Amino acid sequence: MSWLKNLKPGGKPEPEKPQQETYPLVARQVWCAVCNAYTTFTRVWRRAALVRKCSCCGMVFEDPELLYKHFQPACPHCREPLEQPNFDYGFCDRCGSKFELMEGAKPGLLPNKRQRDEMDKHGKSWSYS
Numbered sequence: 001m002s003w004l005k006n007l008k009p010g011g012k013p014e015p016e017k018p019q020q021e022t023y024p025l026v027a028r029q030v031w032c033a034v035c036n037a038y039t040t041f042t043r044v045w046r047r048a049a050l051v052r053k054c055s056c057c058g059m060v061f062e063d064p065e066l067l068y069k070h071f072q073p074a075c076p077h078c079r080e081p082l083e084q085p086n087f088d089y090g091f092c093d094r095c096g097s098k099f100e101l102m103e104g105a106k107p108g109l110l111p112n113k114r115q116r117d118e119m120d121k122h123g124k125s126w127s128y129s
């Protein structure tokens, strides 16, 4: 079974390590427009790279750069808003809504599937601001 040993990396840095897409950030207090209150956001992160796979429907984007040419990039299949590099995002602990967190600005809601369906029903469209 000597070949098994050869497969071990042996402490060397792994080649072809995929680029880390997001970096976790510390929890913070954020104004949640859905709860209409300041709530704690425990899951907060900064996106570093383009979204290559839809977190909602699982669709793999063959050419994400093309989607990001739009002002508000979204999944062409289910319209899930795509996170943009160098922006912070987080989930409201209380209602689970996802927000884009901008320094010195109101957090922008990124509606999930259920929220998008709800808005469609009422004939409303959504935007980041």
Ligand SMILES: [Zn+2]
Pocket (backbone or CB within 6 Å): 054, 055, 056, 057, 058, 059, 075, 076, 077, 078, 079, 080
């Ligand atoms: Zn999708």
Ligand SMILES: [Zn+2]
Pocket (backbone or CB within 6 Å): 032, 033, 034, 035, 036, 039, 092, 093, 094, 095, 096, 097
């Ligand atoms: Zn909330």
